[in-house]
């Protein structure tokens with residue numbers, strides 16, 4: 001079995017105080033193994049983004065421990081923290097808000113290397129050129145602004161931004177859910193392709209079990225801040241243990257458009 | 273951009289209504305030519321104001337009672353006042369003491385507001401909130417009352433008006449800036465930079481401020497027009513510089529006793545204020561449309 005690269009143990013996080021308190025994460029533990037694409041699924045509001053945000057330091061967990069390759073970011077030296085930030089990168093959900101509208105694509109892609117430091121001007125240029133080629137962007141795109149691109153192209157730019165510093169782990173927080181359905185598959189394939197070429201370990205967040213089934217080898221199911229089920233994708237799809245997982249599977253779009261339309265109508269009816 | 277009810281007579285609100293009304297009167301639709309004319313007028317006014325501080329056709333302060341109450345025309349294009357001073361020269365000399373002072377007030381208030389809001393945003397939450405409460409209190413203070421108080425204690429001078437106007441208008445900018453910052457600071461592109469460990473100061477400089485200042489430029493440019501009107505009003509009430517100051521508010525005050533017999537003494541300064549307020553109002557409006565969020569988004 002491949003070694004564990006990233007470990008989350010006993011993560012707890014609550015938001016608000018007094019009556020408004022909300023336990024977003026309650027004792028969440030899971031491992032991400034070297035080279036895998038681990039799916040993290042759950043309904044909207046189940047705490048998926050909160051886990052990701054704790055991993056990249058945008059939220060501080062109340063308790064629990066994160067370990068990446070021997071580094072505990074909560075008690076890391078400067079050099080360790082720098083390596084942690086370099087090797088774990090995040091792709092945001094919404095590429096319409098994750099790119100600074102006032103910067104050119106070239107500036108956006110160069111910034112992570114400038115902030116992390118240790119890249120020569122030549123290295124920065126070479127890395128950007130190599131990666132934009134891989135994702136199908138053109139050199140002349142570097143002088144343009146995010147507003148000149150479609151959602152799918154923007155997410156490609158965001159993916160390149162996350163890859164320029166040479167990460168080992170890619171955290172993807174629903175990277176296609178803000179995109180047009182017609183380009184979702186392309187971006188998913190790009191993630192998969194990059195994972196293979198660059199030997200990445202990916203934590204892939206989604207609320208869509210069909211996407212996870214296509215992309216992931218293992219799966220963690222999150223239900224209102226608690227892990228409902230975790231295991232290999234085929235095993236869970238064949239025989240889901242938790243009722244919550246079964247309910248989620250029910251919600252997977254059916255391949256037959258007519259059946260899907262009928263079910264959507266039923267659901268809308270029920271929601272009223 | 274929200275404008276709350278507390279500051280009913282804020283310079284920005286006055287400037288906005290002047291800009292909108294003027295544009296409506298000129299046909300309502302926006303067309304680039306009008307914007308260009310407005311900008312050209314503003315540049316011209318500022319140049320005239322600068323030159324007028326040093327050079328005028330006649331000495332704006334020279335009393336010559338033999339030449340008093342001359343109507344507009346030969347020798348004195350806009351006539352002379354009750355003690356024989358050239359009205360045109362006094363308007364030109366007063367332009368700087370009105371327009372440049374208004375611009376300076378808005379600049380100071382804007383810089384203070386932006387700095388305070390940015391500093392507050394970097395501070396712990398309770399400091400941030402206290403500063404914003406203090407802004408609310410300052411905003412509820414009418415500038416007229418403050419100016420009268422300052423004039424009473426310091427003696428009437430242009431400085432009383434300047435201090436009162438800055439003191440009452442920076443909090444609105446600070447509040448606006450704080451609201452914008454709140455939004456910008458939580459945007460994903462700022463969070464993306466934060467995950468890399470970018471320092472807060474660098475974050476502010478590189479991402480947050482550039483993306484937050486557009487609305488501030490709009491607010492400031494709308495504010496100039498209203499500030500011209502307000503400082504002239506305060507000067508008219510006698511809060512500002514004592515005679516023989518030729519700032520436009522004082523000129524109207526000095527001419528008001530003779531309005532029926534020598535209308536030109538008060539009318540022309542009044543027209544100057546109107547023209548300047550409209551020009552700056554239109555220019556502010558043009559700035560607003562130039563950085564319109566709808567044209568920024570796509």
Ligand SMILES: Nc1ncnc2c1ncn2[C@@H]1O[C@H](COP(=O)(O)OP(=O)(O)O)[C@@H](O)[C@H]1O
Nearest residue numbers: 015016024042043044045046047048049050051
């Ligand atoms: N900054 C915050 N303040 C208060 N509540 C929050 C905050 N962030 C997330 N939450 C709450 O935590 C829960 C989990 O949110 P999130 O992790 O975004 O879920 P998901 O990504 O699975 O949709 C939600 O109920 C959300 O309302």
Ligand SMILES: [Mg+2]
Nearest residue numbers: 048049173174
């Ligand atoms: Mg989420």
